[in-house]
Amino acid sequence: MTTVELLNLASKIVEFRRLAMLLLAECPQNGEYAARPVKALDQVFANGSGVVRYEILGEPDSYVVLRPDGTRYTITQPPADLNEKDFFVERPFTYRGSYVWEKLQKVISELQIYGSTVNDRHGIEVTAHFVESLKNQEITGILVSQQIIAEVIYLYPEVTESRQIALRCSNDCLDKIFQAFRKLQLNGDVAKQEVATFTFFCEHPSPEKLFQVVNSSTAITSFLPITMAGSTNIQRIPINQVEYYLTHPVTFGVDTFIAAIQAAKKLRQHGKSLTREAISCSGVVSFHEHLYTALLSYRAAQTIYEAFMKLNQTIPNLSQLSGLDGNELHRFWVETEEARVSILSSIVFAAVASHRGPNISAPTEFFSYWQMALDGLGKDKTRIGIQDMVIRWVCPEFLRDLAISWLALQSAEFSERLVRRLTSICETLEKDLLKNALQGEPNYLTICYSTLANFYRSNGNLQRLQQFEEKADARYFMCKLHESSSSHLAQEKGE
Amino acid sequence: MSQSTSEEIVNALATEIGPDASYFRAESERLYLSGIEIATLIGTGVLLSFCVGLFEGVKKGVTKHAEKLGEDLVDSFVKRLKTLLERVSSIKPHKTDELLHEVDAVYHELDGIVLSQDVVEVVVDNSSELYSYEVQEVTRYLQQVGFPEGEALERAEILVVLIQREWHSC
Numbered sequence: 001m002t003t004v005e006l007l008n009l010a011s012k013i014v015e016f017r018r019l020a021m022l023l024l025a026e027c028p029q030n031g032e033y034a035a036r037p038v039k040a041l042d043q044v045f046a047n048g049s050g051v052v053r054y055e056i057l058g059e060p061d062s063y064v065v066l067r068p069d070g071t072r073y074t075i076t077q078p079p080a081d082l083n084e085k086d087f088f089v090e091r092p093f094t095y096r097g098s099y100v101w102e103k104l105q106k107v108i109s110e111l112q113i114y115g116s117t118v119n120d121r122h123g124i125e126v127t128a129h130f131v132e133s134l135k136n137q138e139i140t141g142i143l144v145s146q147q148i149i150a151e152v153i154y155l156y157p158e159v160t161e162s163r164q165i166a167l168r169c170s171n172d173c174l175d176k177i178f179q180a181f182r183k184l185q186l187n188g189d190v191a192k193q194e195v196a197t198f199t200f201f202c203e204h205p206s207p208e209k210l211f212q213v214v215n216s217s218t219a220i221t222s223f224l225p226i227t228m229a230g231s232t233n234i235q236r237i238p239i240n241q242v243e244y245y246l247t248h249p250v251t252f253g254v255d256t257f258i259a260a261i262q263a264a265k266k267l268r269q270h271g272k273s274l275t276r277e278a279i280s281c282s283g284v285v286s287f288h289e290h291l292y293t294a295l296l297s298y299r300a301a302q303t304i305y306e307a308f309m310k311l312n313q314t315i316p317n318l319s320q321l322s323g324l325d326g327n328e329l330h331r332f333w334v335e336t337e338e339a340r341v342s343i344l345s346s347i348v349f350a351a352v353a354s355h356r357g358p359n360i361s362a363p364t365e366f367f368s369y370w371q372m373a374l375d376g377l378g379k380d381k382t383r384i385g386i387q388d389m390v391i392r393w394v395c396p397e398f399l400r401d402l403a404i405s406w407l408a409l410q411s412a413e414f415s416e417r418l419v420r421r422l423t424s425i426c427e428t429l430e431k432d433l434l435k436n437a438l439q440g441e442p443n444y445l446t447i448c449y450s451t452l453a454n455f456y457r458s459n460g461n462l463q464r465l466q467q468f469e470e471k472a473d474a475r476y477f478m479c480k481l482h483e484s485s486s487s488h489l490a491q492e493k494g495e
Numbered sequence: 496m497s498q499s500t501s502e503e504i505v506n507a508l509a510t511e512i513g514p515d516a517s518y519f520r521a522e523s524e525r526l527y528l529s530g531i532e533i534a535t536l537i538g539t540g541v542l543l544s545f546c547v548g549l550f551e552g553v554k555k556g557v558t559k560h561a562e563k564l565g566e567d568l569v570d571s572f573v574k575r576l577k578t579l580l581e582r583v584s585s586i587k588p589h590k591t592d593e594l595l596h597e598v599d600a601v602y603h604e605l606d607g608i609v610l611s612q613d614v615v616e617v618v619v620d621n622s623s624e625l626y627s628y629e630v631q632e633v634t635r636y637l638q639q640v641g642f643p644e645g646e647a648l649e650r651a652e653i654l655v656v657l658i659q660r661e662w663h664s665c
Contacts, residue, residue: 272514279510328643335517380595384531387506391513391530417503 003481007437012111013122014285014440017184018351018361019104020127021292024187025344026299028101028135034344035100035352048376100352101135104128127184134187141190146237148176148186149194153237159211166207174198181296182289188296193240195300199267200242204259213250214238243307257322260304267301268332270294271339279396282428283441284360287396288350295343302336305329342393349394360395363442370403379411398425402444405451414455422452426471433477434484446477501542501602501609504661508538511657515650518641532594536586539598540636543580545658546609546618547573548632549625553617557624560617572608579604580636621659629655 001009023031041064044050052064063075108128111118119125133139153159156169177194180186201207214236242260245251271294278290308329312318319325324332349357358369373382386403389395395403401421408414429436429445437443453468470476509531516530519537553560554569561569579601586597609618633651638644 275514276511331518331643335515338517339514384595387509387535388531390510391516391534397510417499 003478003485007440009111009114009118010438010440011442012107012440013118014361016104016107016111016122016124018288018347019100019107020131020184021288022100022347022351023104023131023135024127024181024184025292025295025347027141027187027189028131030189032097032100035348036097037099098135101131103352104131123183123185130185130187141187142240144180144186145177145190145194145240148180149173149237152176160208160215163206163208166211167202169211170198170201170207174202178293178296182293188299190240191296192299192303195267195296196242196263196303197238197240197245199300200245200260200263200304201238203263203266205255210245210251211238213245213248241307242304243310246307246311254321257318260307261322261324264301264304264332267297267304268336271297271301271336275339275343275393278393279390281396282398282425282432283436283439284350284396284399285436285439285441287360288347291343291346291393295340298336298339298343302333302340305333305336309333346392346394357394358389360399361442363444363447366399366403367406367447370406374407374410379407383407398428399444401425402448402451405455409451409454409458412458414458419452419455422448426452430480433480437481443474443477446472446474449476499661501539501605502599504658505535505538505542505598505602507657507661508541508654509534511654512537512541515642518643535598536583536594537640539601540580540583540640541633541654542658543576543583543601543605544632544636545629545655546605547576547580548629549617550576551632552625552628555628557628560620564613564617572614575604575608619662621663626655626659629658 040052044052152172156165158165159169177191181191201210274290274294278287281287349359350361353359359365373385386400390397390400405418405422426448449468450472453472456464512534513530516533519533550569550572586594630651633654634647637647
């Protein structure tokens with residue numbers, strides 16, 4: 001395979017993963033819904049202001065408000081200062097489109113020419129089959145997750161007898177569920193329940209007792225016995241709802257409540273730490289992969305908070321027992337909900353081109369988006385918009401700084417600090433050039449060099465200008481790629 | 496070598512604070528998804544609180560800097576910084592134009608304090624004595640603007656280290 005063919009293959013694989021991530025982040029229906037065309041919303045974004053009344057999942061009466069100054073937010077009450085006649089109304093409440101799925105199928109058919117090795121390595125058919133089965137409601141993800149958990153629990157026949165064994169088993173279940181989610185073999189709606197449950201098990205002072213509860217319960221028929229290799233283990237698969245353990249007569253109590261709150265906090269912090277890692281990434285592929293995993297952690301935490309919100313209605317002193325009052329509970333729920341919305345939007349922008357947000361996977365589209373913003377909003381607001389992208393997890397820091405540099409160049413405000421930052425970005429991108437190219441990363445290195453060349457042109461430093469003009473030539477990138485690839489192959493042969 | 500400006504440090508703080516934006520909004524504004532305005536305001540408040548802690552530390556005779564700067568000057572810095580903090584608290588994050596204008600004015604005044612030659616030596620001093628005062632003030636500020644009490648101290652420590660790193664990065 002030539003270098004160019006390798007690059008094409010890598011970018012196709014990334015496209016495949018992004019589309020599949022969108023369909024499996026929650027479930028295929030929600031992925032389609034998130035990416036659906038909303039004409040009224042597009043119109044508001046094109047106008048730069050307005051209000052759209054439309055359905056957000058779980059919140060049928062939501063208003064998206066875009067103010068003339070560029071700020072935007074979602075509320076459930078119509079803004080008091082706007083008249084009903086000013087609203088754009090969009091009610092696609094029963095959206096049944098399959099736009100993302102059709103795009104995914106197209107990419108899969110384009111990938112077929114690369115043969116079975118590529119298919120096996122990236123699990124393309126497995127993912128495609130899983131998405132299709134979910135979409136057609138032939139299976140639910142629960143069957144898949146139960147199989148994964150059964151395979152783990154089968155290895156721990158003494159899970160009800162020892163705290164250490166129960167902990168190890170719960171941790172292994174967590175690892176396998178995260179792994180299946182990242183490999184696009186399990187969807188978020190199911191994975192979040194399992195992650196919430198097993199994180200709770202890990203935080204509980206006596207997780208072995210939770211497994212005992214599972215096994216001793218005869219009332220619940222939905223618990224599957226674990227059957228492997230023709231023999232039936234006496235273990236059962238734990239029900240994947242934290243609420244069940246919070247209300248079960250054997251486990252009901254302060255320890256269980258505190259363990260659940262602790263589990264939610266741990267998941268929230270895990271999500272936060274992953275998003276921080278995401279924004280520090282030197283590539284957009286790893287940025288989205290980190291966000292995708294963070295999404296699962298945040299949603300698992302949200303599941304636990306929702307269980308508490310529900311129980312608050314039936315257990316009056318729950319906040320005292322759990323040590324978490326209603327306000328804090330709501331505050332943490334909001335944090336997880338905003339994280340969910342932000343990450344999902346970020347994946348939508350990258351998977352399906354939309355002028356609702358910049359597409360960081362296509363450099364040309366990315367800069368066109370900011371050029372339009374600059375023309376329409378002016379320099380100061382465009383700079384705020386660019387900085388906002390990192391806060392909203394739409395792009396990693398290195399791209400924000402590249403875009404800020406581009407903007408500074410337009411307004412002749414390039415500083416030494418920006419030059420240092422861009423130089424450092426170039427060093428990182430050049431160091432990771434082969435790895436990034438094979439991962440299907442768009443080529444931002446050439447753009448960084450081109451920005452530096454333009455800076456040196458503007459300040460008349462001809463020596464530096466020539467140096468960076470050479471590096472900004474696409475041939476430099478290909479030449480460096482070839483060098484890295486040859487050196488990598490030589491190292492592999494040496495080993 | 497030039498010193499980082501307040502604006503540059505606040506930009507770094509805003510990135511760090513971004514994921515916490517939902518903590519800082521009033522209950523009625525929850526699910527308000529615009530992040531940078533709030534992160535910039537809180538970042539500015541954090542930097543001002545850090546500086547209050549820094550000069551409180553100096554004032555209480557913790558370091559050698561107290562003598563050099565003089566008590567009156569340190570007192571006047573603390574007073575000015577607290578006034579700036581009050582000014583930041585009154586800015587409305589929804590009004591982007593007003594926000595940009597106001598924070599620019601705050602940056603200008605803050606730079607006037609911390610970028611003077613004598614003060615730069617104090618600012619880049621990351622001794623443990625000053626650190627505890629800085630963390631204390633930033634923690635207090637975070638709790639005041641809505642950060643969960645149980646997590647504020649840990650967050651303040653991260654932010655103080657970030658400010659020190661940014662100040663040393665130039």
